[in-house]
Amino acid sequence: MNPSLVAADLKARAAELGFALAGVCPARDAAGYPKLQEWLASGYAGQMHYLSNRAEAYRHPRSVLESVRSVLMLAMPYRTEEPKECQPGEGRISRYAWGPGDYHDVIHDKLHALADWLRAEVSGAECRGVVDSAPLLEREFAVAAGLGWIGKNTLLLNKPAGSYFFLAALLTNLDLPADAPFATDHCGTCRACLDACPTQAFPQPYVLDATKCISYLTIELREAIPEELRPGLGDWLFGCDVCQDVCPWNHRAPLSGELSFQPRDDENPVDLIALFELDDAGFKARFRHSPLWRSKRRGILRNAAIVLGNQQHEAAIPALIRGLNDNEPLIRGASAWALGKIGGDAARTALQARIVVEPHLEVKGEIEIAIGNAS
Numbered sequence: 001m002n003p004s005l006v007a008a009d010l011k012a013r014a015a016e017l018g019f020a021l022a023g024v025c026p027a028r029d030a031a032g033y034p035k036l037q038e039w040l041a042s043g044y045a046g047q048m049h050y051l052s053n054r055a056e057a058y059r060h061p062r063s064v065l066e067s068v069r070s071v072l073m074l075a076m077p078y079r080t081e082e083p084k085e086c087q088p089g090e091g092r093i094s095r096y097a098w099g100p101g102d103y104h105d106v107i108h109d110k111l112h113a114l115a116d117w118l119r120a121e122v123s124g125a126e127c128r129g130v131v132d133s134a135p136l137l138e139r140e141f142a143v144a145a146g147l148g149w150i151g152k153n154t155l156l157l158n159k160p161a162g163s164y165f166f167l168a169a170l171l172t173n174l175d176l177p178a179d180a181p182f183a184t185d186h187c188g189t190c191r192a193c194l195d196a197c198p199t200q201a202f203p204q205p206y207v208l209d210a211t212k213c214i215s216y217l218t219i220e221l222r223e224a225i226p227e228e229l230r231p232g233l234g235d236w237l238f239g240c241d242v243c244q245d246v247c248p249w250n251h252r253a254p255l256s257g258e259l260s261f262q263p264r265d266d267e268n269p270v271d272l273i274a275l276f277e278l279d280d281a282g283f284k285a286r287f288r289h290s291p292l293w294r295s296k297r298r299g300i301l302r303n304a305a306i307v308l309g310n311q312q313h314e315a316a317i318p319a320l321i322r323g324l325n326d327n328e329p330l331i332r333g334a335s336a337w338a339l340g341k342i343g344g345d346a347a348r349t350a351l352q353a354r355i356v357v358e359p360h361l362e363v364k365g366e367i368e369i370a371i372g373n374a375s
């Protein structure tokens, strides 16, 4: 086995599978580990306990593959159509999530193909492909493998490719020749992402307080979204692309031809009122294979109610009254808030009727406030 040839062939295979960037770095301690600890200690991870529960595992990629010697870092672009402007009653899904397939599934299939090829090519080769969910600081290893730099918005950026790509890694026990780490930062004096963030989620450049990030609020948070952050959600139903949309390096980012990443007809943008017609079975049928499944029906309808409240969309009142009578307290609370924002007789009457039978204390409180707002 000639390691240089194996690395070159591996990268060529990765390119055929749709990975636009590929680079190798040695498996070593994560230099960003102390920063990760600092970040967790600051409370910036909020309820993402899966990060702190296995913090120790982030120290070295051997916790992902015991025999690891090299890490092949990969990037797969997902930019497709441009987002259409939302009309009242419509909401936005982040570009990475609006397609018919979940990127974890799409990329795992490709990583399996790459791993099968490597095992067949080199006897004794061990490997494991990961995307997103393993304890690996993917952006840091991507910098080490020469893929780009971490921008002030904390995402990995590459001059020609921008940042609309997923990162993935193939860990192997082979000693492959390493690429040169990316040593420069091309953000310069720009601060477009920091200034544009609707919820001011960056306490300083290169640091994100996830508890304020719309992506966290709409996808990861299982509870009510803090009231002071709700207006910042604007039209965002799931995820947020603002700090990437404004980044100058994304203006010429390449397009992806991957069918699973093209927006579904009804998801650029989404009809929010129609979402309130979906019961559990209807929600499952529509979203089971989409990234939106992660938020479950209760999270998506919570978000939809907040967007409708932000839009003060009167035609949404019947849908929100449905939400006010839903089985899920989270949906009832958000719908009450939205009705309060829209206000008027119909909204107030519905809120007053609901408070009489509302069993949940927290939601009762939300309804009382909403009645005050609606008056």
Ligand code: B12
Pocket: 032, 033, 035, 036, 039, 040, 048, 094, 095, 096, 131, 132, 133, 134, 135, 136, 137, 138, 139, 140, 150, 153, 154, 155, 156, 157, 163, 164, 165, 166, 167, 168, 205, 206, 207, 208, 210, 213, 215, 216, 220, 238, 239, 240, 241, 243
């Ligand atoms: C948890 C998580 C989130 C959280 C927290 C995000 C975050 N920035 O950490 C939330 C839910 C908010 C989130 C949102 C999004 N995410 Co996310 N997320 C992750 C995940 C699973 C772990 C990230 C992590 O470990 N964070 C921990 C902290 C410590 O990282 P950090 O703040 O960036 O700190 C590092 C450096 O910035 C630096 N550092 C820290 N402090 C300081 C201070 C100074 C002064 C300096 C110089 C450096 C520095 O050191 C740290 C360690 O390396 C990764 C996948 C993975 N396994 O890596 C995907 C990942 C980062 N997410 C991704 C994406 C696409 C998104 C969204 C764009 C989705 C969307 N459209 O809604 C948004 C973008 C929001 C944003 N601006 O970051 C992609 C990013 C691809 C890319 N081009 O970079 C990843 C890599 C997933 C993937 N496999 O493709 N995500």
Ligand code: SF4
Pocket: 153, 196, 197, 198, 199, 200, 201, 202, 208, 212, 213, 214, 215, 239, 240, 241, 242, 243, 244
């Ligand atoms: S994803 Fe949106 S909310 Fe999160 S940091 Fe970027 S601009 Fe701010």
Ligand code: SF4
Pocket: 151, 152, 153, 154, 157, 186, 187, 188, 190, 191, 192, 193, 194, 243, 246, 247, 248, 249
């Ligand atoms: S918007 Fe500007 S500061 Fe932010 S990541 Fe892009 S280049 Fe860097």
